[in-house]
Every structure is written in C-alpha cells, then in structure tokens.
Amino acid sequence: MIRRWLPNRRSIALRLMGLAVVMVVGSLILSGIILQALFVANLEASVKRDLEAAMTRLIAVIDPSTSTPSISAPLPDPRYETPLGGRYWQIEALDTKGVARSRSLFDQQLDVAPQANGSIVHWTNKDRFHLILLSRDITIDGRPYRVTLGEDHDPIHQASQAYGWDIGRLFALMAIAIVGASWAQLQLGLAPLNRLRSAVDDVRFGSVGRLEGAFPSEIEPLVSEVNALLSEREELAQRGRRRASDLAHGLKTPLAALHGIAMRLRDKGQGDEATVLDDLAHEMSTRVDYQMRLASLRTRTGEHRESSSLNTAVLRTVAVLRKTQDGENLHWMAQLGDDPDVDIHRQDLMELIGVTLENASKWAHASIAVSTATAGAMALLTIEDDGPGIPDELIKKLGGRGMRLDQNVPGTGLGLAIAGEILDINGGAIAYSAGERGGLKVEVRLPLARR
Structure with missing residues (x-):
C-alpha cells in the first residue's frame, strides 16, 4: 500500500506531481513578491501625496x-x-x-x-x-x-514585513490545499490506469480471457490493441496445439505399422529384428507423448496462471495411486500443514504431484511419507520413500530426460524430467537427497499464490 502512494522515479504520477508542486510553489512565491511590492508602492504613493499637500502648506x-x-x-x-x-x-x-x-x-x-x-x-x-x-x-x-x-520609512518597512508574513502564512495554507487537491485530481485521473493494470493481472492469472470494463476514450485504443493481441496469441496457441495433435495422430499410424511389421518378423522367426523395431517404435511413441505433454504445459501455464490448493492435489493423487498395482500394497502417510495455495495451474499441479508420487511408489518397499509446509513465500512439498535409495554420485543425474537408474523397473525415465519442466515454467525448484527412511527424498518448492 505504501509503495502505491510513493511512486518511483519513472512514475508518471511523480512527474506530474513534481511539476504541479513546482508550478504552485513558484506561482505563489512570485505572487507574494509582487503583492508585497505593490503594497509598499501604494504606501509610498500615499506618503508622497501627504508630503505634496504638506509642501503646499509649508511654502505658503x-x-x-x-x-x-x-x-x-x-x-x-x-x-x-x-x-x-x-x-x-x-x-x-x-x-x-x-x-x-x-x-x-x-x-x-x-x-x-x-x-x-x-x-x-x-x-x-x-x-x-x-x-x-x-x-x-x-x-x-x-x-x-x-x-x-x-x-x-521605518513604519512602511515594518508594515511591509508584517504584510509579508501574513501573505506567507496564507499562501503556505493555499499551497498545501492546492497540492493536496492536485494529488487527489492526479489519483482520480490515473485511476483508469490502475483499473487497466488490475484487468491485465486478471488476464495474466487466468481469471478472465480479455480486458473487460469501461475505460476512458483515451485508453480504449490501448485496450482494443491488447485484446487483439490476446486473441492473436490464443489463435496461435490453438493452431500450435492442433498441429501438434495432427503430428501425433499422423505418427501413430506409422508406429502401429512398425509394430505390425515386428509381429510378422517374429512369426517368421526373426525375433531380434522384431525386438529392434518394437523398441524403436516404443521409443518414438514415448518421445511424442513427452513432447505433447510439454507443449500442453507451456501453453497452459504461459497464459492461464491460477491459484491451486496443494493439500487438495496431494490427497487426490494419493487416493488415485492407492488403487494402482504399485500403490495398493504401500502404507501412505500424509502430514499436511496449513493448506497453502500455490501459483500454478491445477492441472499442472496434479501432473507434478502425480509423476513425483508415482516415481516414489515404484521404488518404495512398504511406505511413503508426504508432507506440506510453507517457508516464506514458497510452499514446500516433501516426498520420502523407504526404497533402496540412490548413490550420491547418481543423485545429481536425476531429472535428466530419459534417465533410468534401473532398467528392471518399468517406466520411460521421463516422469521426473516432466516434473522439472513444470517447475521451470512455474518458478519452482526440485531437490533430491538421501532420506531418513533409506530411500529417496524429494523436496519440491513452489511459489505461493498472490493474495
């Protein structure tokens, strides 16, 4: 609030207010000097008239x-x-x-x-x-x-000084009143710009899709240009999604054909060649899915930031994973603090928590501990499993695209890479370390949503 009323050096409000103060103070000082000079001149003119009358009597x-x-x-x-x-x-x-x-x-x-x-x-x-x-x-x-x-001349000098002090006090009060009125007028005049900024924030955080509201005629062209730009960006994003979807669908048919060729080769006894084709088709399919998911994340988070409940996302994800093959035999422990709202789209948050908890469920032996807390302007999500753990020299490699430390465990190695991409887009961070339960400890930090 204080920062709003104390504009910075580049502020239009500060420049206009500074100009108003200089003009008001300068005008009042100049007016005071002129009025005092006129006052003295009138007194001296009155004295001259009296002296001329006395001169006539004295000569007589x-x-x-x-x-x-x-x-x-x-x-x-x-x-x-x-x-x-x-x-x-x-x-x-x-x-x-x-x-x-x-x-x-x-x-x-x-x-x-x-x-x-x-x-x-x-x-x-x-x-x-x-x-x-x-x-x-x-x-x-x-x-x-x-x-x-x-x-x-002393009475005139004394009267001039007294008059000057009276004018100074009067003009000081006038300066305060005029400057205060100028500040109120300035705030009233700049109020549409504050509404425009709030409208832009609403668009940025996903509350609305366009700038809405009544604005002065001087700002209407700017509002129209911004709305046109938003429409153009939305159209480009939709076009990009359609092209990505068309590309994915276009690749599925050749990939399915490769699987069919692999099956025919295997029926002919050429198992090695069939396995190579299956692996290539599976790798290409995995890469396509990965890029599609990233494209969706960039488009969504770049245009529609929202406030999402961290605890709600954790509870929903745990409820889903408990029904999976890896999660139904695990003991899930959730220690959730005050429900923090984080600055991330709800779907991105679900994706982030899903891939991190899914990774923990693949490696855990019997239990997984999940906790949430706040640390300053960040929300902290901690996930710890009791799995075999990871050597310190390999922990730094976690999160790399396609990085799989154990080929015997199903997966593509892209889950934690996607988690890293989500956090990069939303201003968060992820850290890996050895947990107290013997397995991996994952700490995810996300910025709190703006109140």
Whole structure:
C-alpha cells in the first residue's frame, strides 16, 4: 500500500506531481513578491501625496522678509515639533545659505539635491536615518529657496514585513490545499490506469480471457490493441496445439505399422529384428507423448496462471495411486500443514504431484511419507520413500530426460524430467537427497499464490 502512494522515479504520477508542486510553489512565491511590492508602492504613493499637500502648506507660510528662512505659522502636524517624531521639514535660502529646520530633525541635516518635478527619493545618512524625501526649488519675492519635506520609512518597512508574513502564512495554507487537491485530481485521473493494470493481472492469472470494463476514450485504443493481441496469441496457441495433435495422430499410424511389421518378423522367426523395431517404435511413441505433454504445459501455464490448493492435489493423487498395482500394497502417510495455495495451474499441479508420487511408489518397499509446509513465500512439498535409495554420485543425474537408474523397473525415465519442466515454467525448484527412511527424498518448492 505504501509503495502505491510513493511512486518511483519513472512514475508518471511523480512527474506530474513534481511539476504541479513546482508550478504552485513558484506561482505563489512570485505572487507574494509582487503583492508585497505593490503594497509598499501604494504606501509610498500615499506618503508622497501627504508630503505634496504638506509642501503646499509649508511654502505658503515661508516668510521671505528675514535673511534666515522662517515660517510665519507652525504646521498642524505635531510630529514636526517632536524630536525624531517621524515628520520633518527643512528650508534653505540659496542666496544667504541660511537654513531653518523643524524641531523633529533635532541635530540632523538633510543634504539632498533637488529632484526633477518633485519626485520622491529615499535618503539614508551614516546613522541609518532612512527617510522618504520630497524636495523642490522655489522662488518667493525674488529670493530662491530649497524646501524639503520628509517622513520616516521605518513604519512602511515594518508594515511591509508584517504584510509579508501574513501573505506567507496564507499562501503556505493555499499551497498545501492546492497540492493536496492536485494529488487527489492526479489519483482520480490515473485511476483508469490502475483499473487497466488490475484487468491485465486478471488476464495474466487466468481469471478472465480479455480486458473487460469501461475505460476512458483515451485508453480504449490501448485496450482494443491488447485484446487483439490476446486473441492473436490464443489463435496461435490453438493452431500450435492442433498441429501438434495432427503430428501425433499422423505418427501413430506409422508406429502401429512398425509394430505390425515386428509381429510378422517374429512369426517368421526373426525375433531380434522384431525386438529392434518394437523398441524403436516404443521409443518414438514415448518421445511424442513427452513432447505433447510439454507443449500442453507451456501453453497452459504461459497464459492461464491460477491459484491451486496443494493439500487438495496431494490427497487426490494419493487416493488415485492407492488403487494402482504399485500403490495398493504401500502404507501412505500424509502430514499436511496449513493448506497453502500455490501459483500454478491445477492441472499442472496434479501432473507434478502425480509423476513425483508415482516415481516414489515404484521404488518404495512398504511406505511413503508426504508432507506440506510453507517457508516464506514458497510452499514446500516433501516426498520420502523407504526404497533402496540412490548413490550420491547418481543423485545429481536425476531429472535428466530419459534417465533410468534401473532398467528392471518399468517406466520411460521421463516422469521426473516432466516434473522439472513444470517447475521451470512455474518458478519452482526440485531437490533430491538421501532420506531418513533409506530411500529417496524429494523436496519440491513452489511459489505461493498472490493474495
């Protein structure tokens, strides 16, 4: 479940989500910077309007009759009279170099050149005294003056910081909400792909033969192509089975003819030649049956994987073998654990258990022990007989096609080879060793079925 919600680096969901996060975060950061800049610009514009109005009032009260600049009446804002009160004015007589300042300036001197059209400037002295200034050159009764008004920039800076923090908190919540909504939208948009994957799994494990269900129009062409491919594979498999069946039936007639020729040779007294023909016909018939069984296994397991009960297959196979000539005189002991479902087709499982138990019944003297268990993600089937056993140097040769260690025991030597083929196809393994009962011990491992 965790892996599903944490996609890997090649995931479309991760790429789209990463792009959404970058776009959302980048857009909000850029928006915050622009909004804060607009906020500061509006505050400074408001200050400029106030300074322009104050400039008009200050110019109106300048007294040009004195050599040192002076005003005939104080300005109404009390901040001009409070040292470092936040509002400041300065008047400089350009002809006499006399200077008049507001009490709020205390011991500060505004040394700013006049700006064209009375534009706003930012002024900072060595004491980090940061002001917004408006300065103009005027002439009153023929005397030149430079009039400067200023206001502290710190309140604007503090308001800008507070506004920035408020925007940051608001945009952080918005980013979380937008990213969460984007993730939900992404999951909803990719849900059809998850359904498609589940449908493919159903086909792979044999639950259905085709992709079924309603899919969006964008995915329908892919579904149609996959279904067409499945149909083509099924047709090729059916064609292969028919050709294999035709080949087998086509060979049966010549093989029967060989047996007939062998019988006529034996009637004529040519027993050796008849025996050679019988052996050749029997070997060819055995090979044909073996390849037919393998062809059936490959076709079935490659396309129709299913979940099968291991214990049920063991009990059914034992019940059948107990009625055979080799098995009716044996004591069968089954120690079955929790019923594990294995990832193998039921018919393949029956074939696998059948050939391994049949091999044990041929060699056992009196008893056969069968047990099942689970070990991690694998199911373990153990078969042990009390037969004569096999030398260690020959155990490694078991499972080879046509390998018969004792020619006196009936059989073709292909049973364990078929068991090996079944396990190779289904991801299992088989191991042979000397058993505690004196005979052969066979351990078969099969992957557990997916829950």
